[in-house]
Amino acid sequence: xxxxxxxxxxxxxxxxxxxxxxxxxxxxxxxxxxxxxxxxxxxxxxxxxxxxxxxxxxxxxxxxxxxxxxxxxxxxxxxxxxxxxxxxxxxxxxxxxxxxxxxxxxxxxxxxxxxxxxxxxxxxxxxxxxxxxxxxxxxxxxxxxxxxxxxxxxxxxxxxxxxxxxxxxxxxxxxxxxxxxxxxxxxxxxxxxxxxxxxxxxxxxxxxxxxxxxxxxxxxxxxxxxxxxxxxxxxxxxxxxxxxxxxxxxxxxxxxxxxxxxxxxxxxxxxxxxxxxxxxxxxxxxx
Numbered sequence: 001x002x003x004x005x006x007x008x009x010x011x012x013x014x015x016x017x018x019x020x021x022x023x024x025x026x027x028x029x030x031x032x033x034x035x036x037x038x039x040x041x042x043x044x045x046x047x048x049x050x051x052x053x054x055x056x057x058x059x060x061x062x063x064x065x066x067x068x069x070x071x072x073x074x075x076x077x078x079x080x081x082x083x084x085x086x087x088x089x090x091x092x093x094x095x096x097x098x099x100x101x102x103x104x105x106x107x108x109x110x111x112x113x114x115x116x117x118x119x120x121x122x123x124x125x126x127x128x129x130x131x132x133x134x135x136x137x138x139x140x141x142x143x144x145x146x147x148x149x150x151x152x153x154x155x156x157x158x159x160x161x162x163x164x165x166x167x168x169x170x171x172x173x174x175x176x177x178x179x180x181x182x183x184x185x186x187x188x189x190x191x192x193x194x195x196x197x198x199x200x201x202x203x204x205x206x207x208x209x210x211x212x213x214x215x216x217x218x219x220x221x222x223x224x225x226x227x228x229x230x231x232x233x234x235x236x237x238x239x240x241x242x243x244x245x246x247x248x249x250x251x252x253x254x255x256x257x258x259x260x261x262x263x264x265x266x267x268x269x270x271x272x273x274x275x276x277x278x279x280x281x282x283x284x285x286x287x
Contacts (some may be wrong), residue, residue, distance in 0.1 A: 001071050003036065004267065005103065005242065007059055008079040008219060009086050010039030016220040017043045019254055020079065023222040024262045027077075030115050035077070038062050039093070040086055041106050060094045064104035067102035073229065077266055079119040079219055079254070082159035084151065086113065093165050095280055103283035110270040110278045113262055114159045118275065120195070125166035127258045131250035132171060135213050139248065141176045142211035145201060147231065149224055150194045157182070158215055159273035167215065175213075183224060183231060194211030202245065219254040226252065 006024045017039065043056035057065070063074060074095075078087055078215065095107050113124055116285045132144055146167060148160045160180055168178035185194035210250075211236060214235070218225035225231055230252070235247040235264060236256035270276065 002073040002075060003066050003071050004033055004075045004077065005059070006035050006037050006077045006079055006263070007037050007091075008037075009084070010042035010058065011222040012042050013222045013226070014044060014046050014125075015226065017051055017056050017221045018044060019220040022252060023079070023260060023263070025157050026042075026257065027263050027267065030260055033267065033271075035267070036062075037259075048283070053172065059091070060098060063095060063098045063105070067105045067117045068099060072104050072106065072282070073268055075267075076105045076107065076109045076264060078110065078112045079263075081114055081148070081217065081253075082112050082151075082156040083153075083277065084112075084156050085153060091258065092278060092280060098285060099280065102287065104136060106282040107280040108270060109277045109279070110266045111261075111275060112159075113266075115275075115277075116159070116162055122166055122170070123258070123262050124253070125163055125170055127253060127256050127262075128163065128167050128217070128250075128256070129170040131253075131256060132175070132213055132215050135248045135250050136174070138270070139211040139213065139246075141174070142248075143176045143207055144171060144178045144213050144215055145207075146180045146215045146217055147183060147196070147198050148180075148217040149196075150185045152186055152191060154193045163217065178215075182252060183234070199234050199238060202235070202247065203241065207245070207277070208242040210246070212245065212247045214249045216250050216252050218252045220252060221255075 008020050008174055020037040022148055024035045038059050040059050044058045048055040080087055120232050146164045151157050156215045164180045181196050181198040182194040185191050216225055239245050
């Protein structure tokens with residue numbers, strides 16, 4: 001018996017869990033397969049009354065619950081842009097703990113939303129371009145910044161830069177330029193690949209005067225993105241320092257229903273035996 005799980009990193013903000021659940025339901029309807037939403041961390045701490053009365057269960061306990069009920073295969077669809085350490089380190093370590101108690105359980109993890117080793121796919125960049133166009137009303141040829149959280153591993157930052165190139169090509173005749181920035185980075189030269197930081201870029205002479213649209217490379221509302229988040233604070237401070245600067249943020253990637261088509265493709269590929277991010281084989285054959 002198999003269960004399909006749509007998995008994000010997790011947030012303490014209810015809006016992130018509610019959005020993940022919405023997408024899991026939409027994906028279930030689009031694919032004809034039952035898809036369940038869960039998070040790696042954090043969301044289980046949200047009071048159930050803020051989630052429609054349905055408490056969030058994180059991946060580890062949910063996997064244990066399913067394995068105890070006789071599930072022999074978990075198919076995990078990562079709701080991540082790239083191969084973050086949460087996927088490549090924490091997830092297999094946590095599921096190995098589950099497999100130690102339920103050796104019949106096998107796990108397949110589909111690739112994240114962007115996998116540069118697969119055939120080129122412009123759909124996520126097209127989604128971002130559509131989000132930018134929605135924010136361009138009254139802003140002729142603005143400058144566009146694709147902003148993400150910032151990552152401690154270069155492979156994830158490379159995904160953002162890869163998308164920046166695609167987005168630049170798609171918006172070439174509509175905007176002044178497309179560049180990238182990180183919301184934050186760790187200290188030390190080892191993490192300089194995250195540069196430039198958004199607050200520094202918005203203060204630079206190239207952007208400090210004029211219209212800027214932030215293409216938000218975030219999946220769901222949370223502490224960083226969305227109303228009252230860190231990005232909003234950075235933008236407010238930047239505009240207060242540079243009166244000629246106007247910054248508009250797009251909606252988030254996971255708020256655009258076009259993301260369901262990309263998730264459906266990942267699901268179909270995994271069900272058809274396509275490339276996986278990883279596979280954790282069962283330690284014993286099912287009974």
